[in-house]
Amino acid sequence: MDIEIKNLKVFNGVEFVARSARVSGVGKVRCDCEGGCERCSGTGLREPTDEEIFEMIVENDYSSALEHVVFSFEIHGLSKGNALELLEHRIASHTGRSTRYQSELGFGYCLAPEVERVLRRNRIPESTYREYVEGRGALPELPERDRKVLESYAGAMRCAREAYARLLELGAGRESARYTLPFALHTAYTYTINLRSLINFLGLRLCVRASPEMRELAAKLYIAVREKFPWISLVWCRGYNQGACPENEVRDSPQGRECPFKNPESSVFIPTKKQVRSGIELRPFSRQEFERVRERLLERWAQSSGSG
Ligand SMILES: Cc1cc2nc3c(=O)[nH]c(=O)nc-3n(C[C@H](O)[C@H](O)[C@H](O)COP(=O)(O)OP(=O)(O)OC[C@H]3O[C@@H](n4cnc5c(N)ncnc54)[C@H](O)[C@@H]3O)c2cc1C
Ligand SMILES: [Zn+2]
CATH class of the missing domain: 3.30.1360.170 (Gyrase A; domain 2)
Known part of the structure; x- marks a missing residue:
């Protein structure tokens, strides 16, 4: 998308x-x-x-x-x-975007196909889900399995963003911090x-x-x-x-x-x-x-x- x-x-x-x-x-x-x-x-x-x-x-x-x-x-x-x-x-x-020269703080990310399918099946707008990943708002009522899919994915994105930011704070530099970035980046x-x-x-x-x-x-x-x-x-x-x-x-x-x-x-x-x-x-x-x-x-x- x-x-x-x-x-x-x-x-x-x-x-x-x-x-x-x-x-x-x-x-x-x-x-x-x-x-x-x-x-x-x-x-x-x-x-x-x-x-x-x-x-x-x-x-x-x-x-x-x-x-x-x-x-x-x-x-x-x-x-x-x-x-x-x-x-x-x-x-x-x-010519590709460099993760050495550009900062990926708060990076943009793709939704995995299965995440898109779960959102569509449950009629959840993508924007609602992205807000939830940012820590704003909650997920609506969902079947247990679908909720777990959305939670796991959100958790992975948050965790990668936090680790990246943390390594920069600790002075590791973009060259090292980028190793925490996900497939979805x-x-x-x-x-x-x-x-x-x-x-x-x-x-x-x-x-x-x-x-x-x-x-x-x-x-x-x-x-x-x-x-x-x-x-x-x-x-x-x-x-x-x-x-x-x-x-x-x-x-x-x-x-x-x-x-x-x-x-x-x-x-x-x-x-x-x-x-x-x-x-x-x-x-x-x-x-x-x-x-x-x-x-x-x-x-x-x-x-x-x-x-x-
Ligand atoms: C459904 C699907 C599944 C795939 N799964 C895998 C996978 O599991 N693992 C994986 O590694 N890749 C996978 N690929 C990638 C695929 O093997 C090709 O590397 C990729 O599609 C690029 O195609 P290409 O080599 O034709 O294109 P290009 O590299 O752009 O080459 C174009 C054409 O130039 C010629 N050519 C280019 N280089 C050479 C060369 N060295 N020697 C001789 N002729 C050459 C060939 O005729 C080639 O068709 C998959 C692709 C698809 C579409
Ligand atoms: Zn003629």
């Missing part, structure tokens, strides 16, 4: 990718006129538009040309723990990634198997990028991008339970690679239904780390 994408900038665009592809060489496409027109000089074959070249490159995975499009932005409110998952994506540049990054690598990132993280917070990050990034670079809607999860899901048996495990693309009877069925190889019969894929499913997932994942 905490992640924010700010100051997104896009360097180069579809025309630049098309130009680079033309340097390499691009074949003609069939003209949709009947009997010849100016665009094809009557030959029935014409030069492709920038957009057609771009789509062909994405679709055919001639991806080096996509490296010319670059996105820079800031990520705020990511947990320090899951920042490590972000950094596993090696083909990107990042808010961190921030300035991040630069090219389109090829971004497609790889989104493909992996816009998936029910990705961790909830990484899904939240991917969904928010997808939405922010789409505002300035609508072509990103050509891509989604790896299964969609490749026409076959590489998750294979994992899709039927509890983690894959919520995948909206795994039902062979649905109009947005995406087979696993294994199913393709075993010759499964495919129904026509509905782009319209896919778009509906995608918007639902984006809304849900961007809203909360705690869902699903």
